[in-house]
Amino acid sequence: MAIKLSDLSKRYGSNDAVRGVSLEVEQGELFGFLGPNGAGKTTTIKMLTGLLEPSSGIAEIKGINIWTSPIEAKKHLAYVPDHPNIYPKLTGWEYIQFVASVFGVSEDTYEKKAAELLETFSLTERADELIESYSHGMKQKIAICGALIHEPDVLFLDEPTVGLDPKSARALKNLLRKLCDEGMTAFVSTHILEIAEEMCDRVGIIADGQIVALGTMDELRQLEGTSEGSLEDIFLELTGGEAEQALIEEMGKPESGEIK
């Protein structure tokens, strides 16, 4: 199993951010991790990438407990956070070179691959400029290039498309699909539902720290008893969005007696 969460929980003070999540993601799967703001997506990903100690439960990458054997487990993974904070005084190209050297990728291998990745994300022209001069989207894209340069078995992306323009978002989607078809596992958090709907093999919906639905799009539709339901319908139904929407509509109504 590429990724395994066993009864994983995280408590911040009295706030149960992640509550007993159990989940398995197979090698080669493109898994979409969906949920509203504050649902626990980033917290879960940080536990899976060894950045945050679980309050209880176990997170494993390729069968290795990431918290107790971080060095061994981290060889297999790459992680692109929602706000990549990468070395501002390196150029894009130097950053990729740096990541490649840390992971022991040979020069012959990474040079060609780096050039391809930079081209894919329209960064070729800017590769010799300092990262501090990059826009938010460009920083995100160079972080993705760095993550992919060492060909990880398991890739974690937290809200990867938020800063990306449509061309880059499409390039990322196509690339992830291709890499997963070739055997990489991707765990992608998003609240942009079309992304999950278009490209993921399976999605898990987390709400208030717990998995409320898990399966392929077809399975989720069956769960909802509709053959046509969009992921948005299922998502809103399961995460309480409908109640919130009704409240917003209610608040938007004029007070009784108010003159229109």
Ligand SMILES: Nc1ncnc2c1ncn2[C@@H]1O[C@H](COP(=O)(O)OP(=O)(O)OP(=O)(O)O)[C@@H](O)[C@H]1O
């Ligand atoms: N460092 C922290 N200290 C205290 N509470 C935190 C901390 N980080 C997150 N939380 C809380 O944990 C819960 C889950 O947050 P998390 O960032 O995992 O949500 P998310 O699903 O990634 O949301 P978003 O879609 O907004 O990125 C929230 O209630 C949040 O306030």
Ligand SMILES: [Mg+2]
């Ligand atoms: Mg988050």
